[in-house]
């Protein structure tokens with residue numbers, strides 16, 4: 001079962017959620033929306049190390065966009081085409 005990281009998205013929160021905390025959840029569980037300790041609104045934190053730890057094939061465009069990342073794929077020498085996220089459609093080194 002994966003660990004998910006949450007942090008309070010609504011001030012002031014409590015000791016539990018003011019700093020990010022981890023929650024062990026089944027894949028089928030829906031994400032938490034409120035702090036189990038104080039009931040404040042919380043949001044899930046997607047930390048970069050988790051994304052880097054996955055293989056590239058695990059990164060679906062929708063996952064990347066939800067995480068606020070932009071993904072490019074190489075289509076030529078020094079030329080990259082956007083496959084997910086926000087940003088220019090094409091990046092060229094020239």
Ligand SMILES: [Zn+2]
Nearest residue numbers: 014017035038
């Ligand atoms: Zn709390």
